[in-house]
Amino acid sequence: MLRGLEIRDLLIIDKLDLTFAPGLNVLTGETGAGKSIMLDALGFVLGWRGRAELVRAGAAQGEVTAEFDLPAEHPAHAVLEELGLAADGELILRRVNTAEGRKTAWINDRRASGEVLRRLSDLLIERHGQHDDRGLLNPRGHRQLLDAFGGDETEAALTATREAWRARSRARTALAEARARVEALAAEEEFLRHAVAELDKLSPEPGEDASLDAARRMMQGAARVREDISRAYQAVSGDGADGMVTDALRWLDGAAAGLGDEMEQRLTGPLEALTRAAEALGEAEQGIAELSDALDFDPGELERTEERLFAIRGLARKHNVLPDDLAGFAEELRTRLDALDAGADTLRDLDRAAAAADAAYAHAADALTAMRRAGATRLDQAMARELAPLKMERALFRTTVEPGDAGPEGHDAVAFTVATSPGAPPGQLNKIASGGELSRFLLALKVCLTGADTTRRTLIFDEIDRGVGGATADAVGRRLQMLAQGGQVLVITHSPQVAALGAHHWRVEKRIDGEITTSTVVPLAPEDRVDELARMLAGDTVTDEARAAARALLSAQ
Structure with a gap:
């Protein structure tokens, strides 16, 4: 579980200390406030490839530190032992980027490479979004996901x-x-x-x-x-x-x-x-x-x-x-x-x-x-049950198991395909579904596959509710809430229905002081949550009716 994130002099963040908790963590804020910068910072300390220029203007270097709780049975211990590193329940990753572009990383105060960070990242964090090509949208991983769903x-x-x-x-x-x-x-x-x-x-x-x-x-x-x-x-x-x-x-x-x-x-x-x-x-x-x-x-x-x-x-x-x-x-x-x-x-x-x-x-x-074909049938049936509440009951999800190249894991090629309307030809998830549809497909798929996930990585959903609202947004939020049970989910959202279901709520704010623009993250108390949900419901002008609607959303949870 991601316990803390410290950011220093990165992009438009000068200093930011965040403490996360188990359950559903939601981050909201106006467009352009810097929500994506949070993910850029997390991706930087985890070795993800992202923006080339990260250091805040005028700073000598930018730095990000991420702290994780690491249970004894967590698979990351195997990687750490291979590297001769110890992690007694706590894993601290720190990475520095100088203004000249030099990057240096540490794992529990021991120097480490970006490649090692990426190996640990795959075991610590699972990120999903409309442009996610490392997770559920990557066809190379579909066979492994189906095998995990198939069980013992x-x-x-x-x-x-x-x-x-x-x-x-x-x-x-x-x-x-x-x-x-x-x-x-x-x-x-x-x-x-x-x-x-x-x-x-x-x-x-x-x-x-x-x-x-x-x-x-x-x-x-x-x-x-x-x-x-x-x-x-x-x-x-x-x-x-x-x-x-x-x-x-x-x-x-x-x-x-x-x-x-x-x-x-x-x-x-x-x-x-x-x-x-x-x-x-x-x-x-x-x-x-x-x-x-x-x-x-x-x-x-x-x-x-x-x-x-x-x-x-x-x-x-x-x-x-x-x-x-x-x-x-x-x-x-x-x-x-x-x-x-x-x-x-x-x-x-x-x-x-x-x-x-x-x-x-x-x-x-x-x-x-x-076994895979039987598992594919069960997965397709589970997906059909999940898609209906997400207002995609006419969409068709199919797991194809076709002959492939022989290897140590069999001779099958597995792919997740969708057809968004009856009679339409099926195709790959990221090529057939629109933005909002894709988000719901990914969420439904993650819900179905969660039972097979024993690693309990922190799940991050980046505006996965884009393009949905009302009852559909509520259904999205309910599923995110379910995924967070017994684990940790971080979601960046513009949906008040989703935000109202969060166990912990932060607002991302942009502040301008003269010619200097900075972004910060503020934890919200219960009354502050009412105002933030009201803003999300009404826009720039927050009315009493919007506050009443926000309270109604919170009380319904």
Whole structure:
């Protein structure tokens, strides 16, 4: 509920503090007194797009502050929580416009953008008038209004349709992605089959490149040193040094037998040294023989080793991977090939799932359509009952539910249409009805839809009673009074019948002081209300008869 509105230096308002109350709040005043400025100011603080020049002439800036009561269950709390703002039952919006055109806004003393203000505005205020294109006249919102009128059953059908749409979207996405994958794989099928066959034939193993390279190097080295090792073996074997040392030992042993003891002892050292040399040469001969055996390989083995090593490295270069990654790369290609081979079965399964999701969505959307058509019939009947007291019993209101684009909220296009006289073709509200008729259509529609409105926004009606009077104006006022029960309605009116039904009454006045014109709003006491209603009834000259008629209007409420 809008609790207060403070306006500073805006248009022709220098300073204005208003306190509103629950129920029906009426604002009256002569034409040009500035009633529309009130709505301009409220629209400014709520982020509505309106006049470009708002700052009062001579002022540095204009400022508007709006204070709202915010119950705990109010949907505006969700927006505030999303922004990290707290509102413990009170929401204060403030917006400043400098003379240079810069606009700055605050929500509970926290800076905010105009877009955030507009999001909150949709939850706080609902404005209706003859040129209202944000509310009931906007065809884009008619389907949502009809669904709200339909109640819990329609809401349940709408929820089921949304869930079916999400399931349908997931199924279609999965099918499309799988089809794209299969098509991409099919485009490279020839490559996959050739590459997998080539890799399977070679069957490289991780680490094989290093082991083959080491073996190749060893065999290449062996070929180069084999002759030297053979010569070394000959040099230390029986035909070489070993044989010569053995001969030397035999010769010295024979010589020792022909010498005396003294000379024989002198041969002991040389004999021992030669014995050690013979043993060392034997060890060297054995080691060289073993090395020679190790270097003994089939010359064809080197050729085969090089061929496999070069084949592995060639495949690695061809596929731009490391030799040790060839085995993993082969497995990856094999997996893609398997997916291609299984693609037909996968696509068939996903296609069946998508068809089932389509059918489930169609079933849910058809059930929602049935709910909407039933709700449209009830709404049309309710509108017929409301239009009769508003002297529009010959007018025809119809809610059309036609096939539309499929989406999460069904496949219906909903529109409110009217025909103002029997036999006339129906059309959109704002294109068929005249000003006064349009006002009454909107009021009747709002009365019918109020039962479905659980947000309890403040309702503003801007001269919605234009062009009506007498009993019709009284009927308009009675419906505004009914809409205000348990909530808050602000109405700008020129109708005394409507004004007399207000629980709270303000008069908008224009004051001229020299060359300065200002507008202000005055709360009216009971006797002041009599004078204001009398003015509205009689015009500039207020007579006793007009005052009596005004009292009669007030007493009849």
